[in-house]
Amino acid sequence: xxxxxxxxxxxxxxxxxxxxxxxxxxxxxxxxxxxxxxxxxxxxxxxxxxxxxxxxxxxxxxxxxxxxxxxxxxxxxxxxxxxxxxxxxxxxxxxxxxxxxxxxxxxxxxxxxxxxxxxxxxxxxxxxxxxxxxxxxxxxxxxxxxxxxxxxxxxxxxxxxxxxxxxxxxxxxxxxxxxxxxxxxxxxxxxxxxxxxxxxxxxxxxxxxxxxxxxxxxxxxxxxxxxxxxxxxxxxxxxxxxxxxxxxxxxxxxxxxxxxxxxxxxxxxxxxxxxxxxxxxxxxxxxxxxxxxxxxxxxxxxxxxxxxxxxxxxxxxxxxxxxxxxxxxxxxxxxxxxxxxxxxxxxxxxxxxxxxxxxxxxxxxxxxxxxxxxxxxxxxxxxxxxxxxxxxxxxxxxxxxxxxxxxxxxxxxxxxxxxxxxxxxxxxxxxxxxx
Amino acid sequence: xxxxxxxxxxxxxxxxxxxxxxxxxxxxxxxxxxxxxxxxxxxxxxxxxxxxxxxxxxxxxxxxxxxxxxxxxxxxxxxxxxxxxxxxxxxxxxxxxxxxxxxxxxxxxxxxxxxxxxxxxxxxxxxxxxxxxxxxxxxxxxxxxxxxxxxxxxxxxxxxxxxxxxxxxxxxxxxxxxxxxxxxxxxxxxxxxxxxxxxxxxxxxxxxxxxxxxxxxxxxxxxxxxxxxxxxxxxxxxxxxxxxxxxxxxxxxxxxxxxxxxxxxxxxxxxxxxxxxxxxxxxxxxxxxxxxxxxxxxxxxxxxxxxxxxxxxxxxxxxxxxxxxxxxxxxxxxxxxxxxxxxxxxxxxxxxxxxxxxxxxxxxxxxxxxxxxxxxxxxxxxxxxxxxxxxxxxxxxxxxxxxxxxxxxxxxxxxxxxxxxxxxxxxxxxxxxxxxxxxxxxxxxxxxxxxxxxxxxxxxxxxxxxxxxxxxxxxxxxxxxxxxxxxxxxxxxxxxxxxxxxx
Numbered sequence: 042x043x044x045x046x047x048x049x050x051x052x053x054x055x056x057x058x059x060x061x062x063x064x065x066x067x068x069x070x071x072x073x074x075x076x077x078x079x080x081x082x083x084x085x086x087x088x089x090x091x092x093x094x095x096x097x098x099x100x101x102x103x104x105x106x107x108x109x110x111x112x113x114x115x116x117x118x119x120x121x122x123x124x125x126x127x128x129x130x131x132x133x134x135x136x137x138x139x140x141x142x143x144x145x146x147x148x149x150x151x152x153x154x155x156x157x158x159x160x161x162x163x164x165x166x167x168x169x170x171x172x173x174x175x176x177x178x179x180x181x182x183x184x185x186x187x188x189x190x191x192x193x194x195x196x197x198x199x200x201x202x203x204x205x206x207x208x209x210x211x212x213x214x215x216x217x218x219x220x221x222x223x224x225x226x227x228x229x230x231x232x233x234x235x236x237x238x239x240x241x242x243x244x245x246x247x248x249x250x251x252x253x254x255x256x257x258x259x260x261x262x263x264x265x266x267x268x269x270x271x272x273x274x275x276x277x278x279x280x281x282x283x284x285x286x287x288x289x290x291x292x293x294x295x296x297x298x299x300x301x302x303x304x305x306x307x308x309x310x311x312x313x314x315x316x317x318x319x320x321x322x323x324x325x326x327x328x329x330x331x332x333x334x335x336x337x338x339x340x341x342x343x344x345x346x347x348x349x350x351x352x353x354x355x356x357x358x359x360x361x362x363x364x365x366x367x368x369x370x371x372x373x374x375x376x377x378x379x380x381x382x383x384x385x386x387x388x389x390x391x392x393x394x395x396x397x398x399x400x401x402x403x404x405x406x407x408x409x410x411x412x413x414x415x416x417x418x419x420x421x422x423x424x425x426x427x428x429x430x431x432x433x434x435x436x437x438x439x440x441x442x443x444x445x446x447x448x449x450x451x452x453x454x455x456x457x458x459x460x461x462x463x464x465x466x467x468x469x470x471x472x473x474x475x476x
Numbered sequence: 477x478x479x480x481x482x483x484x485x486x487x488x489x490x491x492x493x494x495x496x497x498x499x500x501x502x503x504x505x506x507x508x509x510x511x512x513x514x515x516x517x518x519x520x521x522x523x524x525x526x527x528x529x530x531x532x533x534x535x536x537x538x539x540x541x542x543x544x545x546x547x548x549x550x551x552x553x554x555x556x557x558x559x560x561x562x563x564x565x566x567x568x569x570x571x572x573x574x575x576x577x578x579x580x581x582x583x584x585x586x587x588x589x590x591x592x593x594x595x596x597x598x599x600x601x602x603x604x605x606x607x608x609x610x611x612x613x614x615x616x617x618x619x620x621x622x623x624x625x626x627x628x629x630x631x632x633x634x635x636x637x638x639x640x641x642x643x644x645x646x647x648x649x650x651x652x653x654x655x656x657x658x659x660x661x662x663x664x665x666x667x668x669x670x671x672x673x674x675x676x677x678x679x680x681x682x683x684x685x686x687x688x689x690x691x692x693x694x695x696x697x698x699x700x701x702x703x704x705x706x707x708x709x710x711x712x713x714x715x716x717x718x719x720x721x722x723x724x725x726x727x728x729x730x731x732x733x734x735x736x737x738x739x740x741x742x743x744x745x746x747x748x749x750x751x752x753x754x755x756x757x758x759x760x761x762x763x764x765x766x767x768x769x770x771x772x773x774x775x776x777x778x779x780x781x782x783x784x785x786x787x788x789x790x791x792x793x794x795x796x797x798x799x800x801x802x803x804x805x806x807x808x809x810x811x812x813x814x815x816x817x818x819x820x821x822x823x824x825x826x827x828x829x830x831x832x833x834x835x836x837x838x839x840x841x842x843x844x845x846x847x848x849x850x851x852x853x854x855x856x857x858x859x860x861x862x863x864x865x866x867x868x869x870x871x872x873x874x875x876x877x878x879x880x881x882x883x884x885x886x887x888x889x890x891x892x893x894x895x896x897x898x899x900x901x902x903x904x905x906x907x908x909x910x911x912x913x914x915x916x917x918x919x920x921x922x923x924x925x926x927x928x929x930x931x932x933x934x935x936x937x938x939x940x941x942x943x944x945x946x947x948x949x950x951x952x953x954x955x956x957x958x959x960x961x962x963x964x965x966x967x968x969x970x971x972x973x974x975x976x977x978x979x
Binding site: 042043044045087088089090147158159160163164167168169170303304305308309311312313314315316317318319322325 | 676680
């Protein structure tokens with residue numbers, strides 16, 4: 042077996058608590074499918090037959106009842122439940138399932154929606170015998186106004202500094218702004234080996250990692266590492282160039298294991314020596330500068346790669362995700378009256394009821410939603426089981442499940458929480474209406 | 477011939493299935509010898525039919541199966557092999573009678589003594605890409621083995637339209653599932669490394685191939701009711717197809733594969749799986765030790781005699797063997813300097829330059845266009861080889877024959893260094909018939925911000941040709957240094973014959 046897939050679905054969605062306080066993040070509907078369906082679909086399309094899903098009991102229960110998960114996902118899902126208290130980081134979770142890991146792993150986060158050709162990342166992992174291969178995307182600014190935010194104030198996100206070599210494939214440097222208090226310092230050894238480094242800050246980490254099995258074993262012995270993205274990846278990137286890794290005498294057994302690429306290492310060495318290929322030129326070193334620990338990144342410029350971890354991202358995802366699959370925008374079981382104006386970029390879920398003289402543009406309607414007459418819904422996300430009474434005008438908003446919007450309500454850029462009720466004739470602008 | 481084949485088949489059915497082992501062995505050996513020459517012996521065709529696919533066409537004198545699977549048939553279990561052996565003995569007797577009466581023999585001069593029937597020449601598949609029938613057969617074969625077909629890319633220059641031309645940006649892994657289940661991961665990795673050029677060079681490719689095979693053997697378990705000697709060979713077949721789709725196999729790889737298959741087939745059936753695997757792994761190690769490492773040592777030893785103080789040695793491209801020789805000579809404190817000749821688009825000479833300068837050898841670097849200017853300074857030319865052909869021609873990186881020609885014009889001795897495992901029974905006199913076309917986009921280069929050839933595909937009359945190999949005639953080569961000694965180029969067929977008899 043070449044690769045085992047692991048889906049991390051225990052994350053809390055700490056940056057979008059308005060949405061997740063009632064629904065766990067992996068089951069949030071995006072384009073009327075649960076969020077975790079998207080990475081599972083990606084894995085299934087590419088050819089995986091089994092996935093280990095690390096999640097909470099609550100999500101596991103919801104998965105069992107959700108029709109999309111039961112019918113659409115044909116792979117065998119091995120669900121491993123962990124505590125919900127949130128203390129377990131992604132690396133801790135990986136350590137938890139160390140016994141199940143028999144070969145190299147592909148770790149995917151449940152909030153990744155992408156149509157990337159996965160073989161590009163895995164090919165880097167294979168061809169260069171890499172220890173780590175990850176996926177990143179050239180992010181673009183979210184243009185939609187985020188509901189519940191007064192004005193266009195954007196929260197200052199901590200930037201990530203990513204340094205790649207000239208080819209754009211080899212990861213040389215990775216640090217978060219929070220860790221760089223005194224400034225960005227780059228070791229001389231890196232500069233000597235890779236005199237041309239491109240440092241990028243606008244990249245979105247897709248949280249998709251190919252890791253060697255030795256890394257999982259290494260984690261088992263190094264209990265101090267708790268997050269893959271926060272600690273393990275920067276650690277591996279740093280270790281590529283550390284003196285201890287490249288010296289012939291290594292005391293740390295686990296590190297030594299990381300450096301062995303094959304059961305017939307001398308033969309592999311011989312092949313590399315005899316090959317007339319080098320990954321760089323201009324200095325006297327052999328290929329890879331003789332380094333055995335290598336980290337690679339595949340950066341995509343085009344195509345969809347979205348991580349749904351903030352409200353803005355959630356809205357963006359709802360707009361873009363439907364383009365990923367060819368299902369009809371309108372579910373066959375939905376009842377749409379003829380005098381309804383519906384844009385082609387709207388999605389209507391199952392068992393919806395849309396009455397006359399309504400206008401639905403650029404919006405998503407969840408399952409079993411009822412929309413009465415003369416309602417205008419623009420640029421909004423309506424989740425399951427919502428009732429919208431007559432004459433409402435909903436613009437740029439997110440209405441969570443089972444909410445009721447009273448007659449004639451006018452909502453602009455709002456966030457209505459689960460089961461909330463908006464009074465008739467209410468006018469709400471840029472407000473989060475939650476409990 | 478049809479009636480005779482039918483008659484023979486009937487006879488085979490009537491024959492008893494006990495036969496002396498000697499006969500079997502003799503037929504095995506003769507079969508193997510025939511297969512080594514890659515001639516589709518018409519005898520082999522019906523022989524392969526009863527034990528293997530029943531769908532093989534009977535009317536076609538050149539059967540579809542590649543020579544490699546035919547060599548499997550000697551490895552079959554006792555019963556069918558015996559009947560095949562009977563068949564062989566029959567046919568040999570019949571054909572000998574025919575020959576005596578007809579006096580027609582179009583077989584090659586180096587045919588083994590017991591093969592006397594007229595042979596049918598068959599071209600390998602990879603030089604018949606413009607023949608849609610051959611392509612269809614290839615597609616069918618790949619489909620059967622569950623390996624994706626790699627499509628050709630771009631416009632091919634008409635003289636070379638019979639060869640494959642692939643794009644490096646369209647790797648075969650695009651069409652494979654992740655994780656790969658049909659093909660062993662080590663082989664997928666190897667195929668990727670071949671197609672991206674990470675493993676390049678005849679020796680490196682063979683060593684990497686044997687390394688991957690070692691992983692395959694380690695992970696192999698015999699399915700129930702199957703024999704390791706047969707099943708493992710069948711497992712290797714799709715892997716080899718996959719690798720040849722990634723990049724056409726080199727002659728050294730072909731010989732290594734033949735050796736491995738022979739070793740696997742020779743595993744006795746009563747051997748336990750663990751022991752068999754251990755034996756195979758040690759065989760592979762042995763092969764690499766003997767044919768590559770020790771051969772390099774032997775060649776270095778002989779070559780050092782030819783290098784004297786004050787020599788100016790010209791090398792072309794990056795040959796692992798030549799670099800090894802020069803480094804060894806430098807260790808022995810011989811004072812010489814090297815001129816490294818390089819050529820686009822591969823620019824492998826830069827890597828050779830780096831390796832030599834790192835050791836401390838003083839080098840000069842020129843491009844191939846300057847070779848006639850620099851040759852008056854040169855005292856010897858050392859060239860590496862990709863393969864040595866049966867008629868004494870040297871197949872090597874494109875540009876080698878140019879260097880040899882110019883060196884001849886300047887009366888500079890040309891020495892080719894080549895291990896014996898690269899000797900190949902093919903015969904070629906020109907570089908057109910069998911060659912390799914690399915990615916044409918490699919020729920595109922950006923200078924001062926301008927990429928002139930960027931849209932070459934839009935110009936209908938423009939074709940980019942990126943050849944990989946060329947053949948050098950033996951008149952230009954003065955000496956071939958092998959692990960068997962220093963031989964003139966024309967003695968290559970002798971070495972081949974000696975090798976065959978040994979095996």
